Amino acid sequence: MPYDFSSCEDRQAIETKWQERWDTAGCFKTSTDPSKEKFFCLEMFPYPSGALHMGHVRNYSMGDMLARFLRKKGKNVLYTMGFDSFGMPAENAAIKYKTKPHDWTLSNIAYMTNQLKRMGYSYDWTREAITCLPEYYRWNQWIFLQMYKKGLVYRKEAPVNWCPTCGTVLANEQVQEGSCWRCHTPVVKKNLNQWFIRITDYAQELLDDIDKALDPGWPRRVRIMQTNWIGRSEGARLSFKVPELDYTLEAFTTRFDTVYGITFIALAPEHELVKKMMERMPQDEADKLREFVAKTTAQSSIERSDAGAEKLGFKTPFCGTHPVTGKPIPIWVANYILIDYGTGAIMGVPCGDQRDFEFCRKYGIPIIPVIKPKDGEDLDGATMTHAFEEYGIVCNSGRFDGLPTEEAIPAMIDWGEKEGYCKREVNFRLRDWLISRQRYWGTPIPFVHCPHCGVVPVPEDQLPVLLPEDVEVKEVGHSPLLDLPDWLATTCPKCGGLARREADTMDTFFCSSWYFDRYCSPGDTQHPFEKRDVDYWMPVDQYIGGIEHACLHLIYARFFAKFLTDIGIASAREPFTNLLTQGMVIKDGAKMSKSLGNVVDPTEIVNKYGADTVRLFILFAAPPQNDLDWSERGVEGSSRFLGRVWRCVADNLETLRAHGGHVIPMEGLRDPALRDFKRKIHTTIRDVTRDIEEEKQFNTAIARLMELTNAIYALGAEGAEADDLRREAVDVLLNCLSPFCPHVTEELWEMLGHDRMLCLEPWPQADEKALVQDSVTIVVQVNGKVRAKLERPAGLSREDLERGVLSDPAVTEKLAGKETIKVITVPNKLVNIVVKG
């Protein structure tokens, strides 16, 4: 009993049938096989929040289409899935639903796995990685210890980003526009003792490889975002002696050419010297300073970092000695100085820096002009209205007067280094990665605190440090681990005495920085992964995911790749060769979100139209990088197209079956209509292949398959030849459509009598002979305007074409009474006649 494709139930039945067949036959199982050319197709794995959303469906439909396409192209494709399953939402859900993070997470994983399977994605499920399971996170701990051994892990008390809502600290990358990336609460600075990873040791390489290794595989946009995020600046560090306090104060500058213009020094309120100064100040003055510091540090990051915000300063009674002139320079404390950039102190040059300028004008600090415009007048410190920040000509700077900035900077730094005034320095905006979180649902940091030995790593043979699963989460911001004395209490690996476990867990971005390596060696119990496997599979050939990870996951994962090769367990210094950043799924002008109530549940749509339709629509409606407007009308259009495909096979099944295997070569065809049809089949193969492979334009690839379908319907010819061609066209159509819509095409393929499953069928090849055109439409322009179109045999020489066109009555008529000045001829395309009169 054949299926009725117009019925929802039958569409579901077809999809279930083929999902089971593929599974039984193990079609998508992959193994490391160096004799075959590999392709690692990777998608950003989901957080198991409860259910798939359309963004996931879009991401994974692209990946699955590519994976299926590349298998057909003969590649050994690694394509699998996992779950980034540690993280805060599980704790919040546990409180809300009175469950346990572990149970909530695993049941979500089960549900979402089922959803993924219903989409027909061709994952090798035997390679799945779930980060919240001990067999995975023990290797987080192991890698963390390797980093510790290499000196990349340290603990430090520092002003860090604190999200009051989440009750935990955040890495710099996780603060977006001054707010928590998860809950959007404004972040405040808090002085806390935290765990850091020295990602800044890799800043230069992370930066260099953006241009060396990621161009052109990564979108320009992401490369620029990372470049800016890493933020390299070259300059010099200079020091001011503060004799009264017996202290040497350091400041970083990119404009050492303006040292002669220093009229004040400013410190961040958090600077260590501030406390020292208070101790040496009269009580009432010290109190005022303390009050000032309290007021400025209480500002949220948003207030502090707003360039338009008022600059506030406090003048201390102390001075630093100008390293070059020896003059005393007053030290101020100012709210606009950031503790975590450079040294947390600056040399104030009001003439060349707008911020310093505003500060000086407000507090009556003098302005010394040490630079002037290249072709303008000298500046006057008393009357200038804003700083001159561009490059110009140095003045009032001793023997450097008259030098342009470009030359002055290196010359003055050279001199300063020789005289001991300064030292060349490169500064990065990138900060070390704050890795510890005051949360329960994460990888335990494998350290213990011993009263005698201090902070001691857990020996590797004692890994994993298991996270207790049977716990009750009572309130946000309080880790239940702190209420588990039996878990907290342990012995010191060094002295054997009583010690306390570290109760902080790792940032979940640690988990997601190497999961793709784990995909290469699933189930390895001795290592995080085997070198042989990652050497074969890595780097990832195509990575697909959202742009929101440009300066988060995508930086951390790059750092990991470099570290893992440095310790010799991997070889790819860059993890992702090609990156595709897909746009958002939009509805009613906004990103789908629960709060806006514009969410469309993928499962509902799949129930109504089938997975094939959803996959087709989501790839057809927009190019991958664009935002995609969800429209149920559009989904219906895709459904309609699949109906057309179905009927063009099912309604002619007998004839089509009878004409299998009879591919007529182009040379064997006389009828121009049939030759055109044959050509259409093969240009479709050529163009679809190029769209997928080179252009990554899945929408136009689908459009071409729609054109082929239209051509099949439009072919009026009858007879054996025509039927042979129809069969050829249908075979090509189904094969090319199958990566997009694997189920319906597989069913039709079987109905046509093929023995082998379509997913195993090689991708068709365009026959060069069938691509050649018999005739071409020549556009005839007069002065650049189209005046005629002529059919001419393809391949005419420039001369023959021009002669023929110029003597054609349709053309001579247009040229009557005009003088031809020039003729431009493009063979097979166009003749443009330039005339006068």
Next chain:
RNA sequence: GCGGAGGUGGCGAAAUGGCAGACGCGCCAGACUUAGGAUCUGGUGCUUUCGGGCGUAGGGGUUCAAGUCCCCUCCUCCGCACCA
């Protein structure tokens, strides 16, 4: 402020410097039908005195020829933002 991407029909979008609007949605008309939110066929940028004229944010330029290349302006979106 700095940096990036973009602006094409009613809508989503196509166009190696060479016929602007492929493909789809919507809309209009027709066919089949008891019926149509099924299916099929045709039409669908604006304008027109039916020759044509105009049209890719606006203005200028290069070119035989510009959505595409160059310059200026405007607008939208995105990232970073007191980074010394």
